[in-house]
Amino acid sequence: xxxxxxxxxxxxxxxxxxxxxxxxxxxxxxxxxxxxxxxxxxxxxxxxxxxxxxxxxxxxxxxxxxxxxxxxxxxxxxxxxxxxxxxxxxxxxxxxxxxxxxxxxxxxxxxxxxxxxxxxxxxxxxxxxxxxxxxxxxxxxxxxxxxxxxxxxxxxxxxxxxxxxxxxxxxxxxxxxxxxxxxxxxxxxxxxxxxxxxxxxxxxxxxxxxxxxxxxxxxxxxxxxxxxxxxxxxxxxxxxxxxxxxxxxxxxxxxxxxxxxxxxxxxxxxxxxxxxxxxxxxxxxxxxxxxxxxxxxxxxxxxxx
Ligand SMILES: [Fe+2]
Ligand SMILES: [Fe+2]
Numbered sequence: 349x350x351x352x353x354x355x356x357x358x359x360x361x362x363x364x365x366x367x368x369x370x371x372x373x374x375x376x377x378x379x380x381x382x383x384x385x386x387x388x389x390x391x392x393x394x395x396x397x398x399x400x401x402x403x404x405x406x407x408x409x410x411x412x413x414x415x416x417x418x419x420x421x422x423x424x425x426x427x428x429x430x431x432x433x434x435x436x437x438x439x440x441x442x443x444x445x446x447x448x449x450x451x452x453x454x455x456x457x458x459x460x461x462x463x464x465x466x467x468x469x470x471x472x473x474x475x476x477x478x479x480x481x482x483x484x485x486x487x488x489x490x491x492x493x494x495x496x497x498x499x500x501x502x503x504x505x506x507x508x509x510x511x512x513x514x515x516x517x518x519x520x521x522x523x524x525x526x527x528x529x530x531x532x533x534x535x536x537x538x539x540x541x542x543x544x545x546x547x548x549x550x551x552x553x554x555x556x557x558x559x560x561x562x563x564x565x566x567x568x569x570x571x572x573x574x575x576x577x578x579x580x581x582x583x584x585x586x587x588x589x590x591x592x593x594x595x596x597x598x599x600x601x602x603x604x605x606x607x608x609x610x611x612x613x614x615x616x617x618x619x620x621x622x623x624x625x626x627x628x629x630x631x632x633x634x635x636x637x638x639x640x641x642x643x644x645x646x647x648x649x650x651x652x653x
Contacts, residue, residue: 515651555582
């Protein structure tokens with residue numbers, strides 16, 4: 349994120365768009381302006397009322413962003429989650445900056461969602477974030493390139509699940525058709541694919557997590573595509589996967605997509621020393637020969653080109 353250390357202060361700051369800052373609750377953190385000589389001045393103290401007229405005056409002067417202290421980012425993401433759609437539509441903000449907000453909001457959501465067995469409230473929250481993400485991907489040809497930076501930090505169940513979610517949406521757009529509803533479901537499928545590991549994170553090998561996850565999600569009114577991905581993302585094209593040893597087209601489309609990007613993320617995030625995306629794709633192709641649908645593997649290369 350656009351973070352910099354001011355010349356006269358030790359705190360670091362993050363640029364945030366004006367959209368989404370105003371709501372019925374007071375802003376619980378201070379907002380800053382950056383001056384021409386790269387110092388930050390307090391624009392709005394914490395807990396003071398903020399309304400659209402304040403932001404209107406800023407916009408009239410050509411200001412499109414304010415700054416929050418890095419330590420307040422969590423509070424900022426919580427505040428803008430309900431207006432994520434509007435933030436992502438804010439074309440005055442560079443796409444990269446909007447993608448940063450999306451990443452912050454989505455990661456906080458994923459961490460909450462996967463802290464315990466998901467409930468309806470957590471899934472509604474996840475659905476809203478995935479809908480906002482799919483809107484960005486459908487509207488903006490560069491949307492995927494802007495959010496693929498999540499790859500850099502895919503450690504832990506929530507971060508891995510979010511990476512798989514965004515990659516599943518990106519690849520689904522190429523191979524399953526790109527309407528927003530399909531992408532939203534693909535995003536949920538990726539986000540929830542390892543939900544069966546919640547509470548079992550210490551197990552290195554856990555072949556039951558797909559079935560367990562599908563059981564956890566039964567009765568929560570999720571699209572069938574999501575349950576397919578959770579249950580069958582470790583099935584392999586050549587029949588060597590689990591739990592059922594399905595082959596080729598027997599494996600549901602979405603489970604094939606999630607299975608491929610899940611393995612890609614493991615290869616990419618697990619290499620020491622770190623490798624680039626295209627080296628990871630090469631390692632994947634060599635180490636997992638025959639495991640994945642060739643058409644999807646080519647789609648994955650295309651996604652990163
Ligand atoms: Fe898995
Ligand atoms: Fe996984």
